[in-house]
Amino acid sequence: MSLAYRSDIDGLRAIAVGSVVLFHARIPPFTGGYIGVDVFFVISGFLITSILHQEMTAGTYSLVDFYDRRIRRIFPALFLMMAATTVFAALILMPRQMQGYVGTLVPSALFFANIHFESLLNYFGPAADEVPLLHLWSLAVEEQFYIFFPLVLFVLMKLGGRKLAVGGLALIALGSLAYAESIVESEQSAAFFLLQSRAWELLAGSLLAMVTLPRLPEKVASWLGIAGALAIVVPVFAYGKETVFPGLWALPPVLGAVAIIMSGGFASNGVVARVLSLKGMVYVGRISYALYLWHWPMLVLIAIWKGRHTTYIESGIVILAAGVISGLSLKYVEAPLRRGSALGGRRLMRIGAGACAILLTVGVALALQKVGRGVFPISPLGAAAEAAADDRSAFQRRCNNNARFWTPDQMQPIALCATGPDAATGSYDVLVWGDSHAGATFLGLAEVVEKMGLTARLQTMAGCPPLVGGIARQEHNNGNVCASYVAAVMDEIRRVKPKVVVLVGRWSIWTTRSNAGFSLVSSEIPGGMTRDRATSKQVFAHMMERTVAELRQIGPQVIVLGQSPEYKPAPAGCVATREFNGTGGTEACMSQPRASALDIVGFGNDVLAATASRHPGVAAFRMADIFCRDDRCTAGEGTRFFYVDGDHLSVTGARHAAEDKALRQTLMQALAAGGATTATAND
Numbered sequence: 089m090s091l092a093y094r095s096d097i098d099g100l101r102a103i104a105v106g107s108v109v110l111f112h113a114r115i116p117p118f119t120g121g122y123i124g125v126d127v128f129f130v131i132s133g134f135l136i137t138s139i140l141h142q143e144m145t146a147g148t149y150s151l152v153d154f155y156d157r158r159i160r161r162i163f164p165a166l167f168l169m170m171a172a173t174t175v176f177a178a179l180i181l182m183p184r185q186m187q188g189y190v191g192t193l194v195p196s197a198l199f200f201a202n203i204h205f206e207s208l209l210n211y212f213g214p215a216a217d218e219v220p221l222l223h224l225w226s227l228a229v230e231e232q233f234y235i236f237f238p239l240v241l242f243v244l245m246k247l248g249g250r251k252l253a254v255g256g257l258a259l260i261a262l263g264s265l266a267y268a269e270s271i272v273e274s275e276q277s278a279a280f281f282l283l284q285s286r287a288w289e290l291l292a293g294s295l296l297a298m299v300t301l302p303r304l305p306e307k308v309a310s311w312l313g314i315a316g317a318l319a320i321v322v323p324v325f326a327y328g329k330e331t332v333f334p335g336l337w338a339l340p341p342v343l344g345a346v347a348i349i350m351s352g353g354f355a356s357n358g359v360v361a362r363v364l365s366l367k368g369m370v371y372v373g374r375i376s377y378a379l380y381l382w383h384w385p386m387l388v389l390i391a392i393w394k395g396r397h398t399t400y401i402e403s404g405i406v407i408l409a410a411g412v413i414s415g416l417s418l419k420y421v422e423a424p425l426r427r428g429s430a431l432g433g434r435r436l437m438r439i440g441a442g443a444c445a446i447l448l449t450v451g452v453a454l455a456l457q458k459v460g461r462g463v464f465p466i467s468p469l470g471a472a473a474e475a476a477a478d479d480r481s482a483f484q485r486r487c488n489n490n491a492r493f494w495t496p497d498q499m500q501p502i503a504l505c506a507t508g509p510d511a512a513t514g515s516y517d518v519l520v521w522g523d524s525h526a527g528a529t530f531l532g533l534a535e536v537v538e539k540m541g542l543t544a545r546l547q548t549m550a551g552c553p554p555l556v557g558g559i560a561r562q563e564h565n566n567g568n569v570c571a572s573y574v575a576a577v578m579d580e581i582r583r584v585k586p587k588v589v590v591l592v593g594r595w596s597i598w599t600t601r602s603n604a605g606f607s608l609v610s611s612e613i614p615g616g617m618t619r620d621r622a623t624s625k626q627v628f629a630h631m632m633e634r635t636v637a638e639l640r641q642i643g644p645q646v647i648v649l650g651q652s653p654e655y656k657p658a659p660a661g662c663v664a665t666r667e668f669n670g671t672g673g674t675e676a677c678m679s680q681p682r683a684s685a686l687d688i689v690g691f692g693n694d695v696l697a698a699t700a701s702r703h704p705g706v707a708a709f710r711m712a713d714i715f716c717r718d719d720r721c722t723a724g725e726g727t728r729f730f731y732v733d734g735d736h737l738s739v740t741g742a743r744h745a746a747e748d749k750a751l752r753q754t755l756m757q758a759l760a761a762g763g764a765t766t767a768t769a770n771d
Contacts, residue, residue: 096352097131098373099364100345104128105376107324109383109410112223113403120327123341125226126289126334127320128380130345132230133293140238141253141298144245154238162227164425165378165417170196173220173385180393182668183466184474185218192221199231206281218392220385225281232283233290241294254298257291264288265335272335273493279334286334292342296349309351310358316347317360330492330565378414378422386410395665469674469727470667476660476729479738483507483534484527489549491562494569496576500547502584507534508543515584516545517759519644521577522592524550528736529592529649532746536755545586549573553593555631556638558610560598561619567609582642587762588755589639590647594735595692596654598628625691632699636706645758648700650693650710652745653685658734659723678723685712685721705761707754714748 104127111121143149170193177189195204202225216222240260244253268285271278279285304312319340331337352361363369372379386406391398398406466474487505489498502514510516518537520530527548534544552570553560556578559567581589598608602624610616610627612634617623632648639646662677686693693710700708715721715730724730730741737745745751 094349094352095370096356096361096364097135097349098376099366099369100127100131100348101373101376102369102371103320103364104131104345105379106372107320108380109407111324112384112387113400113407114397115400115403117325119329120323120325120331122333123320123323123327123338126338126341127345128226129230129286129289130293130296130342130349133290134297134349135293136234137237137241137294137297140241141245141250144242149242151238151242154234158231158234160426161377161422162231164421165381166224166227167197168417168421169378169381169385170221173389176385176389177220179464180389182474182664183471184477185392189220192219196221196224196228199228201225202228202232202281202283206277217388217397220388222388223380223384229281229283229286230290233287237290237294250298250300254295257295257298261288261291261295264291265339268338269335272332274490274495274498276332276493289334289338289342292346293349296346301350304350304354306355306358309353309355310360312347313351313355313358313360316344316351319344319347332492372411375411375414375418378417379410382413382417383407383410464668466664467667470664472727473660473664473667473729476724476738476740477732479729479732479740480528481531481739481742483530483546484524484548487546487548488524488527489552489573490569491549491551492565492569494549494573496572499576499580502545505547506543506545508538509541510543511545515543516586517542517762518544518588518590518755519547519581519584519586520544520590520592521547521554523552523554523594524548524736525594525651526554526590526592528732528738529742529745531739532737532742532744533590533755535743536746536752537759540756540759542587542759545584547577547580551597553595553598553608553631554591555593555608555628555635557612557631557634558608558616558627560606560608562606578638578642581639581644585642586644588647588758589644590649590755591635592649593651595628595651595696596688599625599692599695600688600690628692629695629699632695633702636699636703640703640705645762646700646703646706647754647758648696648706648708650696650708650712651689652711652715652735652737652741653680653721653723654688654735655680655723655731656734659731660729660738661733663729679720682712682716682719682721685716707758709751709754711745711751714745714751 104124107118107121107124107127109121110118111124140149140154174189174193177186181189192201192204195201201221205219205222205225208219241253241257244256264284264286265288268279268288271285323337323341327333327337348360348364351358352364355361356365383406386409387398387403390402390406394402483505487500489500502516503512506516508516518533520526520533522529527546527550530544530546530548534546537544547554549570551560551562552573554574554577556574560570561567597606600621602608602621604619607619607621607624608627608631609619609623610630613626613630615623616627616630636646636648657677659677663674666672666674666677689712693708693712696708697710700706712721715723722730724740728740728744729738730744732738
């Protein structure tokens with residue numbers, strides 16, 4: 089294929105960036121717009137390999153020249169965006185947010201942002217839409233690829249020419265795809281962010297540039313382009329956050345991009361090539377790099393500034409503004425500096441290295457001196473409120489099971505998720521079992537148990553209630569993993585035979601807040617498979633009844649904890665924002681009428697109490713009684729915040745609950761009835 093300018097490839101860039109931007113802007117129905125990054129990878133692999141192969145064949149290949157072109161292409165717009173984002177972040181972000189942002193500067197400047205974010209973003213990590221430089225993970229993947237790829241290609245070409253190069257790259261690509269598919273369920277974050285599971289997408293474009301293709305009839309090539317377009321467009325609308333991606337599910341958009349590039353090479357007048365070559369499409373494609381760089385930090389910072397997600401209209405305005413900035417970037421920054429003569433030839437390499445060094449120095453200095461606190465100060469109360477978001481125990485962080493991809497062989501070891509004298513032996517006296525609320529509540533209860541000389545164990549899976557007799561279906565998974573996990577926990581209870589099992593959950597999700605997206609279903613009761621709130625409430629009562637009955641049959645005493653009040657917005661976040669903005673009224677963030685709280689958690693609490701009343705050896709405890717006094721519920725005291733968000737207790741909140749005499753008495757009575765010695769309990 090010719091290296092002559094291809095307007096259809098610029099048009100394909102427009103499709104890729106448009107998909108990503110609309111997905112990031114939360115504009116429906118572009119739920120799978122993230123596949124635009126995969127299309128970008130194919131385009132990049134094709135174009136750069138085409139150039140490298142031509143130079144190697146002609147004997148003009150120079151690694152220095154290659155990196156000179158990469159610097160000219162990547163650095164100017166990138167470092168301009170990062171500098172501007174840093175300035176606006178300092179003006180908008182609260183101190184701890186700014187410290188988090190500063191921590192992303194060095195990984196982004198040194199192109200290992202993907203590795204940084206892979207370890208940072210998890211269920212309890214910062215929300216993805218609160219990280220202004222998150223999108224640079226894909227740029228890091230590309231740059232890591234191009235550290236190794238030119239050398240690998242050069243060696244293969246020297247040893248065996250085009251045929252060996254094609255064969256070698258094909259083997260690497262297949263290995264990368266196989267690796268991605270092998271870990272996408274167990275380690276989806278690694279599969280998504282890391283080079284070794286993404287390299288095959290870039291290599292798909294590289295192989296297209298290297299193989300010798302028979303000339304296709306124009307009509308066949310045109311239909312190939314249509315098929316390729318469908319393979320990209322359908323996933324944009326059909327995929328979502330629940331899609332097991334990348335891995336094999338990335339094949340359609342990757343092969344679709346390959347098909348479109350092939351089609352345009354043989355049928356420039358085909359319908360897809362003509363559409364992609366429209367002036368508007370070509371222009372968006374030309375500004376696509378800058379648009380990709382600018383749109384995400386703008387969306388993130390504006391959302392943080394407003395304290396909520398942007399509306400569709402606001403997102404549209406942000407995208408238009410990013411488009412204008414991108415056009416200016418192309419005209420005044422990117423295009424002039426891509427010329428080989430700009431700034432004295434390779435002097436731009438030194439300038440680029442200098443810009444990188446300056447940014448690194450700033451990032452390291454801010455991180456080491458802990459001055460990444462933005463421009464505006466925050467009060468001590470606001471600082472304490474910000475810190476509450478990180479007030480989670482180590483058990484909560486490390487013991488949460490993956491609610492989508494868990495398998496029985498991934499059961500967390502007892503020694504890792506237990507505290508007390510018998511933890512190392514694989515035995516325990518008290519099991520705290522439930523969804524993420526169990527993880528949030530565990531430490532307070534565990535410390536009480538440990539003071540008695542006993543051992544407490546945590547079993548938690550986010551979004552998975554500790555209930556048997558049905559399935560917890562969510563909008564992003566069918567609940568089968570949860571059902572498998574519940575069965576495995578019950579098997580462990582039969583084996584270990586703890587004295588007490590404490591059931592903890594966000595019961596409101598399956599009762600008063602239930603909907604078609606979050607509902608309990610069961611084939612064990614008439615009409616129990618309908619996904620609506622009324623049915624979910626009925627199934628909840630059935631599953632709670634069956635769960636405590638089965639547990640009592642196994643032997644342990646059972647405590648079912650009623651849910652603590654929920655808050656919206658999150659109390660600590662509300663206080664921090666108001667303190668930072670100086671708007672006052674923080675008292676309103678920290679309390680709510682008891683009646684309002686019970687509207688949400690009261691139904692579940694009543695079911696627990698009614699169930700416990702029917703079963704000897706089962707006690708129900710209303711956590712709301714700890715956090716609500718008289719007619720008000722409170723989310724903290726002074727600079728002590730009981731919640732990390734709107735419904736999960738902080739370590740401070742869990743310990744506050746465990747200090748409650750009635751809760752401690754309930755626990756001690758259950759342990760005494762279960763045969764455990766409680767003489768050392770500290771009332």
